[in-house]
Amino acid sequence: MSGRGTRLSLAVWSALVVAFLWIPLVVIALYAFNASNIQGWPITSWTFHWFRAAWHNPDARAALWLSVRVGLVATATALVLGTMAASAVVRFRFFGREAVSFLLVLPLALPGILTGMALNSALFTVWGLSPSMWTIVIGHATFCVVIVYNNVVARLRRTSPSLLEASQDLGADGWQTFRFVLWPVVSTALVAGGLLAFALSFDEVIVTTFTAGAQETLPIFILDNLERGQQLPVVNVVAFFVVVITVIPVALAQRVMRDGGVQRGAARVTEAIETAEIPAV
Amino acid sequence: MAADVGALAAGPPLRRARLGLTGLLWRRPWLKALGLLTPPLAAFLIVYVGSLAALFVSSFWTVNSFTAAIEHTWTLANYRLIFSSGQPYLHIAALTLEIAAAVTVTDAVLAFPLAYFMARLAGKRARAALFVMVLLPLWSSYLVRVYAWQTILAHDGALNWALHGIGLPDQNLSYTNWAMWIVFSYVWLPFMVLPVYAALERIPESYLEASADLGARGLRTLRAVILPLALPGVVAGSIFTFSLTLGDFITPLLVGGPSSHFIGNEVYSYIGEANIPFAAAFASIPLAIMGVYLLIARRLGAFEAL
Numbered sequence: 001m002s003g004r005g006t007r008l009s010l011a012v013w014s015a016l017v018v019a020f021l022w023i024p025l026v027v028i029a030l031y032a033f034n035a036s037n038i039q040g041w042p043i044t045s046w047t048f049h050w051f052r053a054a055w056h057n058p059d060a061r062a063a064l065w066l067s068v069r070v071g072l073v074a075t076a077t078a079l080v081l082g083t084m085a086a087s088a089v090v091r092f093r094f095f096g097r098e099a100v101s102f103l104l105v106l107p108l109a110l111p112g113i114l115t116g117m118a119l120n121s122a123l124f125t126v127w128g129l130s131p132s133m134w135t136i137v138i139g140h141a142t143f144c145v146v147i148v149y150n151n152v153v154a155r156l157r158r159t160s161p162s163l164l165e166a167s168q169d170l171g172a173d174g175w176q177t178f179r180f181v182l183w184p185v186v187s188t189a190l191v192a193g194g195l196l197a198f199a200l201s202f203d204e205v206i207v208t209t210f211t212a213g214a215q216e217t218l219p220i221f222i223l224d225n226l227e228r229g230q231q232l233p234v235v236n237v238v239a240f241f242v243v244v245i246t247v248i249p250v251a252l253a254q255r256v257m258r259d260g261g262v263q264r265g266a267a268r269v270t271e272a273i274e275t276a277e278i279p280a281v
Numbered sequence: 282m283a284a285d286v287g288a289l290a291a292g293p294p295l296r297r298a299r300l301g302l303t304g305l306l307w308r309r310p311w312l313k314a315l316g317l318l319t320p321p322l323a324a325f326l327i328v329y330v331g332s333l334a335a336l337f338v339s340s341f342w343t344v345n346s347f348t349a350a351i352e353h354t355w356t357l358a359n360y361r362l363i364f365s366s367g368q369p370y371l372h373i374a375a376l377t378l379e380i381a382a383a384v385t386v387t388d389a390v391l392a393f394p395l396a397y398f399m400a401r402l403a404g405k406r407a408r409a410a411l412f413v414m415v416l417l418p419l420w421s422s423y424l425v426r427v428y429a430w431q432t433i434l435a436h437d438g439a440l441n442w443a444l445h446g447i448g449l450p451d452q453n454l455s456y457t458n459w460a461m462w463i464v465f466s467y468v469w470l471p472f473m474v475l476p477v478y479a480a481l482e483r484i485p486e487s488y489l490e491a492s493a494d495l496g497a498r499g500l501r502t503l504r505a506v507i508l509p510l511a512l513p514g515v516v517a518g519s520i521f522t523f524s525l526t527l528g529d530f531i532t533p534l535l536v537g538g539p540s541s542h543f544i545g546n547e548v549y550s551y552i553g554e555a556n557i558p559f560a561a562a563f564a565s566i567p568l569a570i571m572g573v574y575l576l577i578a579r580r581l582g583a584f585e586a587l
Contacts, residue, residue: 014395022418113545122332126335142328171300173299205424219424250416
């Protein structure tokens with residue numbers, strides 16, 4: 001597999017696949033600057049007008065504000081719960097440990113519609129809650145926990161437990177051990193996990209359709225208008241904005257992890273490879 | 282040992298109490314494990330696992346057609362309706378499965394050469410660049426990417442414009458199963474690239490050299506060494522491409538059109554009609570399929586590659 005022809009054709013194939021991945025993103029970014037009301041290609045005249053229109057659109061504003069609040073609360077919840085679960089699973093051997101780590105990955109491995117449906121009937125029918133920002137948060141926190149958990153578990157697996165023991169031997173109490181030993185080790189994993197969780201929450205749509213009532217998150221706002229074919233120029237701008245907003249945290253998270261460790265379920269493998277390369281502290 | 286430290290340390294009472302607690306937790310690690318695990322697990326079990334269980338149970342109930350109230354009597358009526366001939370449900374399930382399978386195969390074919398190039402041929406810089414180029418689309422909004430395809434496939438969209446440019450006839454792909462196939466393959470592609478890449482990168486160079494030393498040519502090495510070792514990665518990726526397609530209803534809604542109904546769309550509309558028992562029964566089909574799929578995947582070693 002290293003002949004010149006093979007090499008060249010693999011390079012060409014890779015370039016084509018990457019182009020395939022990026023062309024739609026470029027197209028949708030360009031439509032945000034389309035002066036015409038009609039979504040035709042090629043775009044003939046350009047404008048910034050729709051950015052102003054979107055900014056002054058009350059529905060879009062309300063949706064943005066709700067998305068930000070939901071993302072922040074869900075991320076905060078996920079950071080606390082995910083870190084706790086991760087430290088327990090890495091540090092202790094107990095009955096059902098495998099089951100715990102399997103359970104926590106389920107929200108990513110099962111079809112989103114199952115999670116959404118299950119939460120829908122539990123929240124509204126069984127518990128009798130009425131739809132609110134909090135029911136959306138509950139849905140988002142479920143899968144955000146998984147992201148934080150994955151990140152922290154990977155980081156803790158690389159950390160030698162003797163570090164914590166040494167800290168205790170030197171007379172540190174639990175809080176000091178956490179603050180001066182554990183925190184420096186896991187903080188970047190937490191920041192990265194938090195950013196990814198926020199990005200995931202910010203563009204989630206399937207589970208949200210089942211847990212939201214009349215209020216709209218930004219993706220629901222887009223979906224609603226797409227279904228009706230209404231205010232498409234504004235939707236274009238919002239879509240552009242959502243892509244930028246979700247890509248920035250991911251790029252940041254990658255910076256923070258510095259070693260390409262940004263992952264989402266399937267990509268946890270890269271972590272395993274890096275573990276082999278980076279000696280345990 | 283930590284308890285001794287606690288006794289020796291002279292200090293303010295707060296610090297002594299904290300040291301005492303540290304010692305206690307060190308001597309009884311199960312206490313600490315319990316404290317750490319209870320909140321996340323309780324939340325998770327009650328909210329998520331509990332909901333899934335409740336969903337499954339409610340699939341055996343029915344809705345009274347006059348009062349629209351849920352009747353809590355055990356019956357297989359929902360399942361019987363799904364599996365009875367003359368109803369559309371099995372067709373819908375079959376279409377969903379077929380597209381999910383086609384998408385999985387397409388993604389594997391598209392991803393493998395790219396992953397191979399990234400893992401074994403590209404230089405360090407090119408590899409990092411490609412990694413980011415695959416990762417960012419994975420994370421950028423799924424809904425927006427589907428919408429992008431809706432505009433591209435439209436009659437006066439970018440696809441027909443490009444086809445015109447190279448002298449080919451127009452295609453009307455909007456609102457067809459072909460459109461769903463393309464769009465699903467597009468949105469889940471990064472989920473396939475990353476695990477295959479990781480599996481390929483793990484193969485030691487010496488295996489390939491050994492294969493060459495034993496006289497195998499490129500294709501033989503590919504078939505006998507590389508493919509078997511990369512299989513767990515492909516299966517790991519397929520869990521995502523398959524499962525995500527199976528549970529989707531947004532893509533069929535936006536590019537599939539009215540006749541292209543997926544399991545997800547049907548479930549969604551039954552929830553809209555407040556017929557949760559039937560929706561739950563229908564939703565347990567993808568659940569059962571994914572259960573079987575995960576068991577097979579585990580056999581093939583995909584969980585180690587996850």
